[in-house]
Structure formats: C-alpha cells, structure tokens
Amino acid sequence: MTLSPATQAILDRCSGPDAPGVMRQWESMAAETVLRHGGPADAEALLPLFVSAPAAHEALLPVLARHGDRRLAERLLEATVEGGRLREDVPSGVLHAVGRLGYTPATSLLWEHVDGLYEVSKDACLGLLHLPCEELRDAIAEALEKHEGSALLPEFLPVLAPKTEDPAWLERLVAWGESHASVDCNGGLILGISLHGDRARAAFTRLVWDDRWEACGSGTGSALWTYAGTRVLGLGLPQLYADLRARMRGGADLDGQWDALRSFVTLLRLRCADVWTGVAAAEARPESCDTLYGLLFTPTSGDGDTPNDLTGLADLTDLTDLADRADRAFGEGTFLSDEVRNLEDALRTAAAHEWALRAATSR
DSSP states (O other): OOOOHHHHHHHHHHTTTOOHHHHHHHHHHHHHHHHHHOOHHHHHHHHHHHHHSTTTTGGGHHHHHHHOOHHHHHHHHHHHEETTEEOTTSOTHHHHHHHHTTOGGGHHHHHHTTTSSHHHHHHHHHHHTTSOOGGGHHHHHHHHHHHTTOSSOOTTGGGGGGGGTOTTHHHHHHHHHHHTOOGGGOHHHHHHHHTTGGGGHHHHHHHHHOTTTTTTOTTTTHHHHHHHHHHHTTOOHHHHHHHHHHHHHTTOOHHHHHHHHHHHHHHHHHHHHTOOOOOGGGOSOOOOHHHHHHHHHSOOSOOOOOOSSGGGGGGGGGSSSHHHHHHHHHOTTSHHHHHHHHHHHHHHHHHHHHHHHHHHHTO
8 A cells, every 4th residue: 555645754754854843743743644644554654653762753643543453553562561561751642542443452451551640541541442341341330439429530431431331320420520520520521421322412412511511611621522522422513503503592591602602612613623532433424614614604694783792692593604693792803703703714724625635536
C-alpha cells in the first residue's frame, strides 16, 4: 500500500534539520491529516519513528490507534513497557492505543494503570473500553461501588460500567452525576451513560440540557465526552437543534434557554473541528457539513424584531437562522455571537472541502 503524502512528509522532515519545537507543532498538524485520510501502511511506517522517541512523537499515537492492528499493538507494547509498567518516557496514550486496537493480552496491564495519575488512568480506562474485560467484571463493579456517590472520583472509571453487565448501573450513574459528582470530573459519567446504548438515550438527552451536569462545559473538559456520547448514540446535531428550538418554544426560563443555546454552540464547534475522541463506538459517520450548513445557516422564514438582550429570548424561534438567534441571545458583537459567525464560516469551508474531496476521490 502507498503511504499518504503527509506520512512521507513526516518521515522526510524527521531526517532533516528542523528545530524540535517547530517540528513537533508541524508534526501534530500533519498527523491529523494522516488520522483522517491515512491507512494501515501509514501506521506501519510511523511506528518505528514513534518508538524511537515516544515523548517527542506523541502526536502520532492517534494514527497508530486508528490505523494499526493487533500485531502493531503487540510491537508497540514490546517497545514501551518494562517490568509490567510503561517506561517513564512513554506517553500514557499507548494504553489507550493498544486497547483500541483490541489487543486483549494487554488487559491486565491496563487495569493496573487505572489507579494512576489523571492522564494515565484516563488512557487505561479508554483502552479497556475497547476490550472484553470478562475477567475484570467483578473488579470493575467493586471499584465503581467504592467510589459511587463521591464528588471526586477516577474520572473515567464509569466508562467501564457496561462491562459489569449489570443494567442497574445506568440509573446509578445518572443519580451519581445529578446529585454528587463534581462537574470537574463527570466526563466519564457522561460517556459511561451513553455507552449503555439505546435505553440510555432519554437520560443522556436530558443531561445535555441540564445545567447541573454542565455537560457542554469547555473549562471542565466534559464537552468533548458529551460530544462523543452524542456520536455513540447517533444523536445528531439536527435532532439536538430541533430539541433546542422546542425548549425555546416551551417557554423555559431565560437563563436556561441561554445555557441551552450555548451548549449547542459548543457541540457545533466540536463537530466543525471534527475532533477525534478515540472512542471507536463514536465513529459512526456524522451528518455532512453541507447538511448542517443548510439546516443552521440558511434563512428559512420570518425576521423577528427581538431586541438584542435576554428579554427577547423567548421569541428566538421566530428568527431566521442560528446566527440571528445568537445575536439576540448573547448580544450582537459579543464573544459567543462572534463565535457563531466564525463557526458559520468554518462550516461553509468544511462543506466546500467535503465536496472537493468527493470530486477528487471520484475521478
């Protein structure tokens, strides 16, 4: 198989005189291209580069995780583990990668890292998420029960709740997040709820709009995992936009409507960036940017005279598109209103890129 041009460029530049700091920033950008458009040959070619200096080439890990296979995972572990633990110079993302690649012999290694520091624990849990974990069923249940009801917890441990095969954990995770967990570490609860499948759909949709969860809070990091949860459940932005409009028509309190619109904008931002969550179940193809642009930014009907302050928020459903809604909700020229305008531009550019990619690949 042929290497992608971005992979070849990474290999060529790494043999050149680029300053390490500049090279690391450029490599991250190039690796994102390989992540989206590369394949197995790219992962094979980049593995030796990563293991030669893992800390310097951490940006390559998502490429290995998405485009590698179990054999690659085995070689990756052989090069990065000593004495049953990751070497000190190795990014913990290796744990996530080998789990995502389905390398079941790594199960016990990953479990031993679950009680580690934040990043280590997160990557171990996200790795285990992709493995069967039958032998860990009781241990996972015991660990969850140990922390259940705590405000602070190993944040991503709840993503393993479905591994217990105890359906009661769905409601237990919901109650935990609503009543006890700190919003600073509820990302794993949010993702864990979504991983319970279709029966979690109603509860998950409620928490997206429930300000007790701050599910779309960018500062806490929860927004990324809420976005991943929407993808896991197939809860697309068109449906969430319909929910948003219904909430506004329903006459909810003004602060609640403002928060809901801000939450939707946050999820739209993540979609425009096409962020990689590392969760295989979240990789169902989303709606196209072209579809979203037509839905959100094409004028439809009516042109409200709502004033530019929160007093008119209840009338936002009479406005023409998301940009107009944001102007009335946040105030024209404010940071969030300007962000919606920027997202409109980003979505238009992404839609044009989609069409260009289709044209290029259909030749």
